[in-house]
Amino acid sequence: MKLDLVIRELHRSESELAHLLLRMSERHKSDHETYHVARDLAGWCHDHVRELAEAGKEHGLDLDPSHDVSVAARLREKAREKASEWLGRRSEPGLLLLADLRHLYLAASEVSLDWELLAQAAQAAKQRELLALAQRCHPQTLRQLRWANARLKDSAPQALLS
Numbered sequence: 446m447k448l449d450l451v452i453r454e455l456h457r458s459e460s461e462l463a464h465l466l467l468r469m470s471e472r473h474k475s476d477h478e479t480y481h482v483a484r485d486l487a488g489w490c491h492d493h494v495r496e497l498a499e500a501g502k503e504h505g506l507d508l509d510p511s512h513d514v515s516v517a518a519r520l521r522e523k524a525r526e527k528a529s530e531w532l533g534r535r536s537e538p539g540l541l542l543l544a545d546l547r548h549l550y551l552a553a554s555e556v557s558l559d560w561e562l563l564a565q566a567a568q569a570a571k572q573r574e575l576l577a578l579a580q581r582c583h584p585q586t587l588r589q590l591r592w593a594n595a596r597l598k599d600s601a602p603q604a605l606l607s
Contacts, residue, residue, distance in 0.1 A: 448575065449504040451566055455559040456497040456508045462552045462589070463490030469545045476542065482592060489585045490556075500578055539604030546600060550593040557586045 466487035473479040491511070498510035560583035567575035 448566055448570060448572065449506055451559065451563045452497055452501045452504055453506060453508065455563055456494060456501065458556045458559050459490050459493045459497065462556050463487045463494065465549050465552050466490065469549060472545060473542055479542065486589045486592065493582045496578055496582065500575060539600065539607065543597065543600050543604045546593050546597045550590065550597060553586060553590040553593055557583065557590055560586055
């Protein structure tokens with residue numbers, strides 16, 4: 446079985462999503478909804494990372510139950526590069542928020558897909574605990590995805606037409 450590969454990748458993608466959310470909250474402190482909701486959603490990711498680290502032990506993995514600093518550094522750099530590419534040299538807050546939300550939506554989609562993979566593999570392997578973990582955590586990821594999508598829809602017209 447290769448469940449360890451799925452658990453490791455999900456642990457990585459949840460860690461990256463947490464870092465994205467925290468970075469986004471820091472960049473948009475003046476937007477209180479973005480700041481507070483992003484921090485709350487990052488807390489869910491941290492919970493998922495801890496639970497995945499625990500589940501990974503049963504599959505021979507030694508995963509960090511907290512966030513990985515090297516992943517955070519790489520993610521920050523990647524986010525800056527993507528935002529710069531998308532925005533050019535502009536620094537308008539609306540466009541920056543839009544770029545951050547777009548990046549967040551894509552990262553949350555990746556995490557959602559990883560939860561689906563884990564759920565399907567766990568069900569096929571009759572790993573009830575892993576399936577329960579996926580059923581418990583995936584709805585929160587879907588909520589993160591819906592929030593990013595709603596904020597994109599709300600922010601796009603003003604940011605792109607002003």
